[in-house]
Amino acid sequence: MDNLLEINIGGTTFLVEKSILKKYPETRLGLLNFQSEEYYVERGFFYFNRNPELFNIILDFYRNDTVHLSSSVCSALVQAELEFWRIPFQNVAECCRSKFLNSDNELETYRKIHYPFGTDNNHPNDVDKNIYTQCGLQRVWLLCNEPLSSRAAKAYSIVYLLIVLLSVVMTFLFTVHEVREKAFDLDTLINKSKSAIGLVAFNVNSSKEVLFLTTRMPKWWYQIDRALMGYFTGEFIVRFIACPSKQTFAKCWLNILDVVLNMSMWTRFGIELNHEKNVNDI
Ligand SMILES: [Zn+2]
Numbered sequence: 001m002d003n004l005l006e007i008n009i010g011g012t013t014f015l016v017e018k019s020i021l022k023k024y025p026e027t028r029l030g031l032l033n034f035q036s037e038e039y040y041v042e043r044g045f046f047y048f049n050r051n052p053e054l055f056n057i058i059l060d061f062y063r064n065d066t067v068h069l070s071s072s073v074c075s076a077l078v079q080a081e082l083e084f085w086r087i088p089f090q091n092v093a094e095c096c097r098s099k100f101l102n103s104d105n106e107l108e109t110y111r112k113i114h115y116p117f118g119t120d121n122n123h124p125n126d127v128d129k130n131i132y133t134q135c136g137l138q139r140v141w142l143l144c145n146e147p148l149s150s151r152a153a154k155a156y157s158i159v160y161l162l163i164v165l166l167s168v169v170m171t172f173l174f175t176v177h178e179v180r181e182k183a184f185d186l187d188t189l190i191n192k193s194k195s196a197i198g199l200v201a202f203n204v205n206s207s208k209e210v211l212f213l214t215t216r217m218p219k220w221w222y223q224i225d226r227a228l229m230g231y232f233t234g235e236f237i238v239r240f241i242a243c244p245s246k247q248t249f250a251k252c253w254l255n256i257l258d259v260v261l262n263m264s265m266w267t268r269f270g271i272e273l274n275h276e277k278n279v280n281d282i
Helices: 052-064 075-084 094-100 104-114 126-134 137-145 151-173 186-195 207-214 219-242 246-251 253-281
Strands: 004-009 012-017 045-048
Touching (some): 126 137, 219 246, 219 253
8 A cells, every 4th residue: 555646637636656656766656755745645545636547657657668659649738748747758658659740850869869879779878978978079060961850950050051151152152253452453464474483373354363373362251251151160070079970971962062162162272372372462
């Protein structure tokens, strides 16, 4: 008798073994004790104003260690119950998970959150997984890579898109006549180029070459450009450090493209620095 607790859920009484609730001490029922505010001392039972029908799903979890849904029940209601009773979503059985997650995308995101090393049983190493999730690397990875994993990740994906858009606009501006500032007079440039060492000969008839040599981008353009370079390189390094599998990361063609883009960005930076130096020497 000592092991039985009387729990009243919305008017229906349940007699529950204390020991099965203690299997999950982090959950609301696992935490129940006679000091709990839900305990009515004079009546001798616990009272919760919840739906008694759904409570059977909760009790089944303590009996079978997994949460299952019957087809007649709405998953949103059960989800609310799970939240109320503080039962983590991981405990929902594989067979019933798709009833909670509305799309294949959500299911895929769920897998990535809970099985960062894949669902293959031979592969994941629990120690690795714990280190990975505990030191926050997984949070960083999900933030950068899984827009569906959280609201912050969704917001970040929008910010990222805007930054990419900005970098496209910046590249476009580079060729816009009106944006470029006049730096040199063409005639002096022709005269000086004859004597100056280091300045590459150029074709006066090519309007493009003349434009690029006699004008330069305003200072603000370079400042934004440098900031973008720093951001893209930094973002790539952070993603590489935070990714669960370096091997998979290296095989993804988008990441290979990223490496190429980063390299070309820094090469351009080097050329620009060199060009500035030459121009200043004139
Ligand atoms: Zn099931």
